[in-house]
Amino acid sequence: MNFTFTPDQVAMRKTIVDFARQELNPGAAERDRQSLFSRQLWDKCAAMHLLALPFPEQYGGDGFDFVTTVAVYHALGYACKDAGLLHALTAQLICGLQIVLFASDEQKAALLPDLAAGRLIYAQAMTEPGSGSDAFAMHTSAQKTESGYLLNGAKTMISNAPVADRVLLFAVSDSEKKAFGGISCFIVARDAAGFSAGKAMDKLGLRTLTNGELVFSDCQVPASALIGRAGQGAMLFTEAMEWERTLIPACLLGEQERILEESVRYARERRAFGQSIGEFQAVAHKLARMKMNAELGALALYSAAALKDQHKRAALETSTAKLFISESLKQAALDAVQLRGGYGYMTEYEAERELRDSIASTLYSGTSEMQLNLIARLTGV
Amino acid sequence: MDTKNAIRDFITHEMLRHALETPLGDDDQLVESGIIDSLGVMTLLSFLEERYALQISGDDLIPDNFSSISSIASLVEMRRTS
Structure with missing residues (x-):
C-alpha cells in the first residue's frame, strides 16, 4: 500500500496545474455567462494529451495506467475553473474507454486515433x-x-x-x-x-x-x-460506469480542494469583530469538515482507481467514491458561499459559479439516490 | 466444492434477495428469469475472478455466457484452461 504519487505523476500534475491556470482559466466567467463551449480550449487540452492518457499507444494514446490518468484529472479539477470543459473532456475519455474495452481491433484502429487526438468529439x-x-x-x-x-x-x-x-x-x-x-x-x-x-x-x-x-x-x-x-x-454501460464514477470524481475532488484552499485564504484575510473570521469556531468547523471530506474522498478515489488498474470489479468502490465526493463538493461549495456572506452570492466572485456547477455532480452518472441503491445492493442488502 | 455448486451457492446466498422454493438447477434460465441482470453479472464476476484467479472481459461479457449455471461454469472452465 503506497499513498504517494510517483515523481513522474508529481511532475505531470504540476505541468497540468500550470497549463490550466495559464491557458484554461482566463475568460472562464465570461464563457459561463455566455454558455460558451470553447473548441479552441478543447484543442489546447488535446494538444496537452489530456484526451490520450489512458489509451494504448498503438491507437494514438499515451498508454498511462488509470491511476495516473485519475491523478492528472484530479490536478486538472484543482487548477481549472472551467468545470464544464472538464466534463466535456471526461465524457470523451469514457467513450474511448468503452471502445478500448469492447470494440473490435478494426474499430479501435478506426476510431481511437481521432478520439485520443481530440480531432473528433x-x-x-x-x-x-x-x-x-x-x-x-x-x-x-x-x-x-x-x-x-x-x-x-x-x-x-x-x-x-x-x-x-x-x-x-x-x-x-x-x-x-x-x-x-x-x-x-x-x-x-x-x-x-x-x-x-x-x-x-x-x-x-x-x-x-x-x-x-x-x-x-x-x-x-x-x-x-x-x-x-x-x-x-447493458454490460458495456455497467462496466463504463465504473470508470466514469472514478474519472469524474477525480475532477470533483480537485475542485473541492481548490474551494477549500480559497476558503481558508479568505477566512484568514477577512476580518470581522476585530479578528479574522477563521478564528470563529463556526467558520473553522466548516473548513475542518471540508478538509476531512477531501482527505477521505482521496482515499476512496484512488482505491477505486487502483482496483480498475488491477482489472478488478469495483462497482461498490466507484459508486462510493462518486457519491461521497460529489456530495462533499456540493456541501463545500455551499459552505464557501455561506462563509463569504453577500460576496459569495455575487456573480462577480467565483463561489457562486462553483456552487451552481457542483449541483449537477449529484445528478449525472447516477444520482446520489441511485448510488445509495447500488451501494446497498452491493453490500448485500 | 465443484464449480457449478460454488456458482449455485454464490447466486443463492449472495445475490438472490428472496429465498427459492426449489434449488437452482444447472440449466435454469438466470437472465430470462431476472435472477441475474447487468449489475448482478458484475457481482458474480468479482466472485469468479477472485475465486478462480482469472479474468473475464470483452467478448466474454455477453448474456449467453451467464444464462445458466452450466454456461457460467463452462465459461470459467474455458478461461481457466486458456
Whole structure:
C-alpha cells in the first residue's frame, strides 16, 4: 500500500496545474455567462494529451495506467475553473474507454486515433425523455436490417451532443429480451442520414458544457457500427460506469480542494469583530469538515482507481467514491458561499459559479439516490 | 466444492434477495428469469475472478455466457484452461 504519487505523476500534475491556470482559466466567467463551449480550449487540452492518457499507444494514446490518468484529472479539477470543459473532456475519455474495452481491433484502429487526438468529439447517448435513472427502460430502437441496423428514437440532455462528431448510442436491439441482452451499443457519425442534434440546452451550471437532444429517424447504420456484440449494451454501460464514477470524481475532488484552499485564504484575510473570521469556531468547523471530506474522498478515489488498474470489479468502490465526493463538493461549495456572506452570492466572485456547477455532480452518472441503491445492493442488502 | 455448486451457492446466498422454493438447477434460465441482470453479472464476476484467479472481459461479457449455471461454469472452465 503506497499513498504517494510517483515523481513522474508529481511532475505531470504540476505541468497540468500550470497549463490550466495559464491557458484554461482566463475568460472562464465570461464563457459561463455566455454558455460558451470553447473548441479552441478543447484543442489546447488535446494538444496537452489530456484526451490520450489512458489509451494504448498503438491507437494514438499515451498508454498511462488509470491511476495516473485519475491523478492528472484530479490536478486538472484543482487548477481549472472551467468545470464544464472538464466534463466535456471526461465524457470523451469514457467513450474511448468503452471502445478500448469492447470494440473490435478494426474499430479501435478506426476510431481511437481521432478520439485520443481530440480531432473528433464524442458523446455517449443513454438518457431519454422518459428514462433517466431507470436507464435501461429506454425506447430508442435498433432494428436489424439486411445491411445493418435502423435506428429510431430520441436521447436528451446528452453531454457534448450539440458539438459531437460521433455518438456512442445505446438502443433496444431485441425487445423480447430484458435489458441484459436486449440493448446494444452503436457508433453513429454526425453526418449519418436520419441523425440530427439539437441546440445546447440552457442550464443552471456547467454552462460551458453543451448538453442537448439527439434524434434518430430511420437512421441506417452498417453492421460494423455495432460496438461489442449484439445484446452487450447493458454490460458495456455497467462496466463504463465504473470508470466514469472514478474519472469524474477525480475532477470533483480537485475542485473541492481548490474551494477549500480559497476558503481558508479568505477566512484568514477577512476580518470581522476585530479578528479574522477563521478564528470563529463556526467558520473553522466548516473548513475542518471540508478538509476531512477531501482527505477521505482521496482515499476512496484512488482505491477505486487502483482496483480498475488491477482489472478488478469495483462497482461498490466507484459508486462510493462518486457519491461521497460529489456530495462533499456540493456541501463545500455551499459552505464557501455561506462563509463569504453577500460576496459569495455575487456573480462577480467565483463561489457562486462553483456552487451552481457542483449541483449537477449529484445528478449525472447516477444520482446520489441511485448510488445509495447500488451501494446497498452491493453490500448485500 | 465443484464449480457449478460454488456458482449455485454464490447466486443463492449472495445475490438472490428472496429465498427459492426449489434449488437452482444447472440449466435454469438466470437472465430470462431476472435472477441475474447487468449489475448482478458484475457481482458474480468479482466472485469468479477472485475465486478462480482469472479474468473475464470483452467478448466474454455477453448474456449467453451467464444464462445458466452450466454456461457460467463452462465459461470459467474455458478461461481457466486458456
